[in-house]
Amino acid sequence: MVDTQAAKKPVRHGPLLPPRARQLVLTVHVIAAGAWIGVDVMVAVLVVVGMTAADPAAAGLAYQALGTYVLGPMLVSALLCLATGVALGMFTRWGLVRYWWVAVKLAMNLALCAAILFALRPGMPEVAAYGQALAGGAPPAPEVVAQLVYPPAVSLTALALATWIAVAKPWGRLGRRRRPDAAGLRNPG
Ligand code: HEM
Numbered sequence: 001m002v003d004t005q006a007a008k009k010p011v012r013h014g015p016l017l018p019p020r021a022r023q024l025v026l027t028v029h030v031i032a033a034g035a036w037i038g039v040d041v042m043v044a045v046l047v048v049v050g051m052t053a054a055d056p057a058a059a060g061l062a063y064q065a066l067g068t069y070v071l072g073p074m075l076v077s078a079l080l081c082l083a084t085g086v087a088l089g090m091f092t093r094w095g096l097v098r099y100w101w102v103a104v105k106l107a108m109n110l111a112l113c114a115a116i117l118f119a120l121r122p123g124m125p126e127v128a129a130y131g132q133a134l135a136g137g138a139p140p141a142p143e144v145v146a147q148l149v150y151p152p153a154v155s156l157t158a159l160a161l162a163t164w165i166a167v168a169k170p171w172g173r174l175g176r177r178r179r180p181d182a183a184g185l186r187n188p189g
Helices: 004-008 019-052 056-069 071-090 100-135 142-146 150-168
Strands: none
Touching: 019 056, 019 071, 019 150, 056 071, 056 100, 071 100, 100 142, 100 150
């Protein structure tokens, strides 16, 4: 007789996190992901305030805050999300590249971290300086402002998608044809 419950459990060799430790790491992972989304929402708010505020002093302040304070929390939450995600992948039965939903999130997280470091970070001092100049009475520079719309739009879209992927766990296992048991697996522990 076929043991259908056993068939649902992916075979895994190597150390697994004890249940309490897994809960703790998963909690930190979800908090880090939520904090990262929160920072991105804050970025979007600051960009919108910078673009729409009638008072140049308020717009300048928004750009100064954006250029000075945002990158640190964004990078910390993104790296914490990555580190805890990698730990959950490596030390639970999900594996790091065993299921498409984990592998895709890994690729997205790495790509977003690279974008923060190599696309966003270099321009931040210029944004802060622009904010200072604007508050001091300099004319608006639409070419600086136009580029600021994309980072929060791209990142928030990607993080919303990653959250859905985490919840729905779609696409089954890598390197195998989808089977009902693998596709239906939701929480192997
Ligand atoms: C890109 C940003 C990420 C977001 C927004 C995100 C979000 C989430 C959420 C909301 C959960 C809880 C889902 C549930 O329990 O049903 C979760 C679980 C999980 N995440 Fe992520 N995650 C991200 C990145 C990563 C990365 C990079 C990895 C691995 C390389 C990863 C691996 C995992 C694993 C294995 C679980 C399940 C843990 C378990 O049930 O034991 N995540 N993630």
